[in-house]
Amino acid sequence: MNKKPQLFNDIIIETSNFCNRTCNYCPVSHSPRPQGFMSNDTLQMIVQELKHIDYSDKICLNLYNEPLLDKRLCEIIACFKRNLPKTTIYFASNGDFLTLELFRNLIKSGLSHIWLTSYDKNNEQSLREMYRRLNKEERQRLNIRFFPEHKFLDCRAGSLPELCNKVLRQDCFRVNHQICVNWVGQIILCCNDYYATFVLGNIGRDKLLDVWNSDKIEYVRENLRRKDRSVISLCKQCNAPYDTPKSYFFERLAWSAKWLLFPVKKA
Ligand code: SF4
Numbered sequence: 338m339n340k341k342p343q344l345f346n347d348i349i350i351e352t353s354n355f356c357n358r359t360c361n362y363c364p365v366s367h368s369p370r371p372q373g374f375m376s377n378d379t380l381q382m383i384v385q386e387l388k389h390i391d392y393s394d395k396i397c398l399n400l401y402n403e404p405l406l407d408k409r410l411c412e413i414i415a416c417f418k419r420n421l422p423k424t425t426i427y428f429a430s431n432g433d434f435l436t437l438e439l440f441r442n443l444i445k446s447g448l449s450h451i452w453l454t455s456y457d458k459n460n461e462q463s464l465r466e467m468y469r470r471l472n473k474e475e476r477q478r479l480n481i482r483f484f485p486e487h488k489f490l491d492c493r494a495g496s497l498p499e500l501c502n503k504v505l506r507q508d509c510f511r512v513n514h515q516i517c518v519n520w521v522g523q524i525i526l527c528c529n530d531y532y533a534t535f536v537l538g539n540i541g542r543d544k545l546l547d548v549w550n551s552d553k554i555e556y557v558r559e560n561l562r563r564k565d566r567s568v569i570s571l572c573k574q575c576n577a578p579y580d581t582p583k584s585y586f587f588e589r590l591a592w593s594a595k596w597l598l599f600p601v602k603k604a
């Protein structure tokens with residue numbers, strides 16, 4: 338039976354591929370790719386395409402990058418929100434460049450929330466201080482977790498060979514829910530395709546909707562539905578553990594709940 342998924346509910350857009358950190362479990366630190374910012378033309382094309390299909394779900398503004406390094410970020414968010422008012426715009430960040438003022442400007446521009454990972458004691462302190470100054474509504478928009486308590490040992494579909502420790506026989510929810518565009522405008526199979534080894538199309542040449550409904554991605558889905566990752570070269574190396582929307586949901590819930598374990602004292 339053909340179980341073609343409905344439209345994606347999360348579009349991941351790599352607005353640049355710059356990062357200031359060198360986390361040892363991240364491919365950014367091991368094998369850097371050519372670097373740059375996504376062009377404004379590419380961003381505009383994505384906005385117009387999403388507008389055309391009346392997209393109303395999630396927009397993530399990071400992939401292998403620290404989004405706060407992009408000076409255009411507030412502008413980009415405002416542009417997406419203006420054209421796609423029903424969407425939920427978010428990104429993940431290391432928080433190194435987050436200030437209270439910037440956070441408020443991002444929210445004012447239309448950002449819904451930030452998933453933030455605090456990597457060391459230095460920024461943990463300043464983030465706690467900033468968090469303390471947020472009002473109740475603002476706090477709901479900032480989810481913080483503390484590393485290294487969270488162990489992220491996914492091999493990024495083979496980009497980190499030393500972490501490719503097991504062959505999984507599992508489906509993968511990503512191809513049924515998310516679509517990813519890297520900073521050069523390639524539409525890639527999933528968020529684990531760091532080197533763009535499985536390109537489904539290109540912004541400007543192919544329509545997101547056509548890519549989403551293409552035989553190429555349906556072939557991947559078919560194999561994953563059978564829990565067979567061996568057929569697709571990228572998937573066969575992948576030990577991504579978040580194989581269902583449910584487990585992904587609990588992962589995010591645990592992230593949000595971190596502040597319960599590390600309560601912030603009132604001013
Ligand atoms: S901060 Fe994020 S993008 Fe940057 S190196 Fe670490 S994990 Fe990778």
Ligand code: SF4
Pocket residue numbers: 494508509510511512526527528529530566571572573575576577
């Ligand atoms: S199995 Fe891994 S490589 Fe394949 S689509 Fe899922 S996350 Fe991507």
